[in-house]
Each structure stands twice: as C-alpha cells, then as structure tokens.
Amino acid sequence: MNKSFKIIVITLCILILCISIILGIILFKPKEKEVIPNKYNANATKVMDELNIKDKINKLDYSKTLEVILENNLYQDKYLDKYIKIDYIEFPNFINYVNDLLNKNYNSEEINYLFKYYLDNINIFLNMDYIDILQFKDITNFDLNKLDRYLNYQKANNYDMKTVVTYVNIGLDLEGYSKYVEYTEEEAKNLSILVNKYHKLPDDYEPDDLVSLSYNVNYKLRKEAADAFEKLTSAGILDNIYFYPFSPYRSFSTQNTLYNMYKNRDGEAKADTYSARPGFSEHQLGLAVDVRSSTLNDNLTPEDYEWMLNNSYKYGFIVRYPKGKQHITQFMEEPWHIRYLGVDLATKVHDSGLTYDEYYDLYLETH
Ligand SMILES: [Zn+2]
Structure with a gap:
C-alpha cells in the first residue's frame, strides 16, 4: 500500500469524525426550556410572579374570575381549581362573594347556579350556612x-x-287560619279560585250570578256551576246513581252561624276538622255543593262516591276533600262535598291525582 493512499484514508476518517461531531452537536443540542405563554393581564401576572404560580396557572384554561381575583390580591391557592370553573359576572363585590361562598363549602357548579338565578338575593346565602341548593333545581x-x-x-x-x-x-x-291571603271581590269571582284555611274571601262577598237549582228554589249556585250540576245529576241517573243537593251556596253569615254552632257543640279544634270558619268556605263561592245519596241521610254510599270520583270531572266538578288527604286539605274526608272548576280544569285536577290545594300551587300559582 502506498503512502498517498494511507493519507487519503486517514483524511477521510478525520472528515467523517468531524461531520459526526458536528451532526451530534446539532441533533443532540440540549432542548431549550419550554416557554408557557402567559394568558393574564399585567396586574394579575405581577401577583402570579410574586406568588411563583405563573406556570402552574398558565397551564390551566384562562379564567376571567381568576384574573380578577389575582388582580385584587384575593387569591387563595386551595381554591384554584374552583376559581377556574366559576363564570365571571360583572357585579359589585363579585369576587368577595366567590371567596365567601367557597369558604362556606359551595362548589363551582353551585356558585354558578347561585349567581345565575339568585344574584339579586345572594345575601341570603352569604348570611346562612351551606345548603344543598341544587336539590331545588x-x-x-x-x-x-x-x-x-x-x-x-x-x-x-x-x-x-x-x-x-x-x-x-x-x-x-303554619297553623291553619294563622296567616292567610285575603282575596278581593274581583279575585273571588274567578272560577278557579282556591279557598282553604290559608285563603280567605271578603266577608261581604256574594256572587252576583246565583241561580236556583231545580231540586229546590232556595238552593243556589252560580249560573255556570248550577247548569253543570243539573248535567251531573242527569248523568248519574243514566248510570243508576241517585243523589241530591242538600247544601249549596252559603253566605258568610250562614257559615258564621253554622261554624259557631259546631264550635259550641264540639269545641273549636274538632269543629275545625269538618267545618270551615266564615270567609274560608267554598260554599260562599257558590261553586261548591254538598250532595247526598237518595238512600242516605248525610252522605254518599260507597258506590255513589266511587262514581263521583270517576265521573264528576266530566261535568266540571272535583271531590274536594278526598280520603287520605286530610293532612293536605286540612279537612276530614268529605265524600259529599264537590267543587265546580269547569270541565277543563276539573279534568286536569282529576288526572293529576292531586288535591286542589297541591294542584293550585304547582300549576296555577305564580312563584
Ligand atoms: Zn261542603
């Protein structure tokens, strides 16, 4: 082997070595430290720098709530995950309220819910211990x-x-009669009006469209209810169900006499279970009537009652004080007392299976 060939080989080897070293330097250059972009404004960033939490926070989604909390030096590290999920709203003291609610153990979802629906009343929640607000959702x-x-x-x-x-x-x-709504004359005329131990009619309210029932000229109901009652009676007869009215419209003074008689006889507590105090009786509406089976002195037979429960709504009446609902209606079971509501509403109440007190609150009362 000649000398010049040796030199070429050695030169090539040196060249390859140099290239390898250069490539190595290029390829295996230590990585630069990852730069996490800052998402927050200058004031918030300053606080983050002071607390040395900038990278930790910037790895998370941007949160306006968090930004404002930081800017105002109200940041509490233990709530970081919660701040991120709380929707920001423009509202005086918003961030103070956020911390107050977090201190009370509300989570982000609950806080968002409170601000969304109860912003104007947020003080109620700030002034009381934690409650599971989402149970009312x-x-x-x-x-x-x-x-x-x-x-x-x-x-x-x-x-x-x-x-x-x-x-x-x-x-x-509340105790019945202890706190009640007092209706105006105008309200009292509404066919769907709710009358119970918490809703009172004006003392002098008397419907202006009372008409006599065919059964007895002294027995009266409001025109629409009277017409419907005649239809109900006829429908019963077709099904071999015979009943008659024995107590329809009663004025305030009649109810007063009646109630006091019961009270003197049985005591107030007992009387209150079966007789309404004056002003609190549906009979004063001219929309309620007590009925009796033709074979009984003071009630409906079980068969007639069953028929009434299943059919009266078709003519606009409901059984107002059904069995097993005393704790709601505040009156003992009264199979004989039916109340006119009109076919549409009576059907809905019947189909709901609710007492009228419940139905009224759920579907007719504005909350
Ligand atoms: Zn009655």
Missing part, C-alpha cells in the same frame, strides 16, 4: 322567600324536598 314551585320554612319543615318531617316545597307553599307548616 328542578322544583318549579320553589320560592326563595320561603327557604327557611322549607328547611325547617323538612327537619321536622320525613318528606322529600319536592313535597316539602308544595306543602310549605300551601301553608301546611
């Missing part, structure tokens, strides 16, 4: 003004919250 008749009553009533009873809300709205957490 799907309860359409929930009324924030009654929140304390709902919570107290549930503590004292074993009902689910949906039932609690309806019962408290009716007034069942």
